[in-house]
Amino acid sequence: MSPEPLALPSRDWSDWLVDYVLGGLRTVSEVLERLGDGTLRGTAEVLGLWNDADIALRGAGSAAALFVEVHPDPDVRRRAEELVQQVDRVRTDRDLDRALYDVVAETDSAGLDEAARRMREHVLRDFRRSGVDRDDRTRARLREISERLTVLDQDFGRAIRDDVREIRLIPEQLDGLPADFLAAHAPAEDGLVTVTTDYPDYHPFRAYARDAEARRDLTVEFDSRGWPANDAVLHEMLDLRAEKARLVGYDSWPDYDAAVKMIGTGAAIDEFIQRISATADAAGRRDLETVLARRRADEPAATTVDRSEIGYYTELIRREQYDVDAREVRRYFDFPRVRAGLLEVTGRLFGLEYRPVDVPRWHEDVTVYDVYAEGERRGRIHLDLHPREGKFKHAAQFDLVGGITDRLLPEGVLVCNFPRGLMEHQQVVTLFHEFGHLLHHVLGGQQEWARFSGVATEWDFVEAPSQMLEEWAWDATVLGTFAVDETGTPIPVELVERMRAAKDFGKGTWVRTQVGYTAVSYLLHRDRPTAHTEAVFDALERHSLIAGVPGTHFQTSFGHLAGYTSAYYTYLWSLVIAKDLFSAFDAADLFDPSVAHRYRDRVLVPGGSRDAADLVADFLGRPFAFDAFATWLDRAPVSRATR
Incomplete structure (x- = not known):
């Protein structure tokens, strides 16, 4: 018989979440205390206890992190953020506990099956990457960095999540949008229509709206979500990640982050960027020339295609040259x-x-x-x-x-x-x-x-x-x-x-745009430039082929910089x-x-x-x-x- 699912509450979500997460953390504390009590144990028992604590820690962290993002009650979301911080403190304390490391390190892999041996190796590797083998002062600093990064990651994501922007338009500026979009966007009492940066508005508007100025205005708002609040957050985040990497023996954050991935090193990310960029160059330029030619039919003097135009003209070409109207589809x-x-x-x-x-x-x-x-x-x-x-x-x-x-x-x-x-x-x-x-x-x-x-x-x-x-x-x-x-x-x-x-x-320009995002993710972490916006514009235009829109700050709305850090290449x-x-x-x-x-x-x-x-x-x-x-x-x- 399979285990029973988690029983979620029908009400009092805040109380339930607190009890569930703190209960899991108490289990973690009790199991780790037992693991470090000095009792002589065999490898299987040591790994089993570690696994018990890991199960409880993962459960507590998963629930807290989920409800930060999805619960409709802002009070529950705020409480969940606090719980995420508590979970991360417990995880950091565990991973910097030299006595626990010694318990695991003193076990013997002989006689373990493949999965258990792999488990032991990964636990020891994670310990070392946390800095458990550093001196007391360094471990204390690493603890401070980890706790601060948790808060910064939350601040970064919250600023994007809560920053829903809008433009207000006269009805004629919605020309080209599908009928159901128009029906859902009736004019207000003042005769204007509100279009927001949320996906169900942004993506159709960017693809179908004939009004170039309105598309540009919405793109400016979309690519500036989180600005200016996330500018300082991102600078501090990048600096702390770099410091953490150095303290545990790596030259840079990309090197630290890549060491446990298939790619292996930060330098290999740069090599991959160059390889993909070169591979997609012919296809990307072929697409770009087609888009630019079509734009020139509307604006003969046009010399570039920017982020407010690429979606519209790509859809227009698919409609005119490939007989595919996404509105009909x-x-x-x-x-x-x-x-x-x-x-x-x-x-x-x-x-x-x-x-x-x-x-x-x-x-x-x-x-x-x-x-x-x-x-x-x-x-x-x-x-x-x-x-x-x-x-x-x-x-x-x-x-x-x-x-x-x-x-x-x-x-x-x-x-x-x-x-x-x-x-x-x-x-x-x-x-x-x-x-x-x-x-x-x-x-x-x-x-x-x-x-x-x-x-x-x-x-x-x-x-x-x-x-x-x-x-x-x-x-x-x-x-x-x-x-x-x-x-x-x-x-x-x-x-x-x-x-x-x-x-x-459009796949060529799409891949090159993804290369641009990859370069932003990597270069911000490798170089940590003083002026993010200028560096981001340079990386996007150099690799993606699509011009940026002046007045935007893409990096402050690029949520992957929190979760994926330097590894958007993935x-x-x-x-x-x-x-x-x-x-x-x-x-x-x-x-x-x-x-x-x-x-x-x-x-x-x-x-x-x-x-x-x-x-x-x-x-x-x-x-x-x-x-x-x-x-x-x-x-x-x-x-x-x-x-």
Whole structure:
């Protein structure tokens, strides 16, 4: 019998959260006290006690971190922030405790199975990276840095989350927007329409609004969220990370951060940036010339394309040259059907069943399902998919409970900001992507060791399974199972073929833009420039090919600088692997269970119990390669004129 899910409260959320998190921290304290009591123990018992404390610490931290981002009550969110700080203090104290380190270091790996031996090695490595082997003064400083970084990360994210900006327009400035967008944005009493920087407003407006000035105004607001508050926060954050890296023996934060990732070193990040930039150069410039030529049809003197223009002209070209009107495509993607289709597709693909359950939840928008495989409950998922005030502004999967074999049922939460009605197809792709993380958390949640449960591989691999799952959102057979219009007519195969052709246009500028974000993430940490805005403009324009918009401060709204730090490169690194993983599937039959189940069992189910490179090689039968990515990038788009 599988373990029972976590019982969430129907009311008094603040009290429940405090009791749950502090109860977990008390367990951590009690177990670690026992571990360090001087009793002579064998390796298995030492690692078992460490694991017990790790389970409790992870549970406390997951709950606190989740409800900072999703709970509708601001008082609960503030209390959750305080609890996150307490959790991080306990984690820091544990990782800097020299006596605990000695207990683990004095164990012997002889006789351990592969997973236990890996567990011991990772614990010792984490201790050393925390600075446990430094002198008392250095450890005290490292403790101060860790506690301060927790607060700064929270400040940075909160400033972005709470800074919802808006522009006010006359109705004529919404020309080009779809009918349902116009219906949801009626003029106020003063005759003006409000458009915000939240995703359901920003993305359609950026893609369809014909008014260039209005697009630019909204882009300025969107790319300046968090300004100016996050400017000082980011400077201090970068300085403290650099100091921490030096104190534990690294030349820079990128070197420290990369040492436990597939890429290995900070210098290798720079090399990867240059390689991807060069690989995408021809495709990026090909796309840019096409966009610039189309812009010149409107503005003959135009010499550049900036961030307020690239989305609009890319969609315009897809409409005019590839016969794909994203506004028309939206007819086939009504949110309730898409959500049901996602569950049907992934259930069929991986041999899963999703059973809805009526249980307490933090908001009425949240839907909850238990995940079954072969009649056995394997996990629980919570889908929180619409925007609201005070909620996380992007799309991500959060842990609620890390799975432990026969002890804890894995539970994950998908947090997105999709419209309640018609969706952009790109939003459907995003939903498939993020659901891939959720599946990884649940399917990889049958582990003995908390350290390896769920999405616990090297951080520069975690995006690969999700990026690969996006391919199912582009397949005509797959889409035909749930994408229907208001009359119930499935999306035409010929339309999907045109969508796929149009998808190939813009991938070069998209990859180069991702390289730009990667360069921002890396260079801010490596160089720590005095003037962030100027450095960011330079990096984006040099690598992305798309001009910045004057008056913006992209870095203060770039939330990944808190979570991913210097490692935004992981999206492109993972994409290289994802393209290679997908090459093992038959594009003519994406539901082939033999390949899908082998992928499930060899890549997702192991969680972090093996190195990512070994998981990929086990599935592919060889080490991963760059070839599939380069082939995809080099494939030129085929417009109506060239078909």
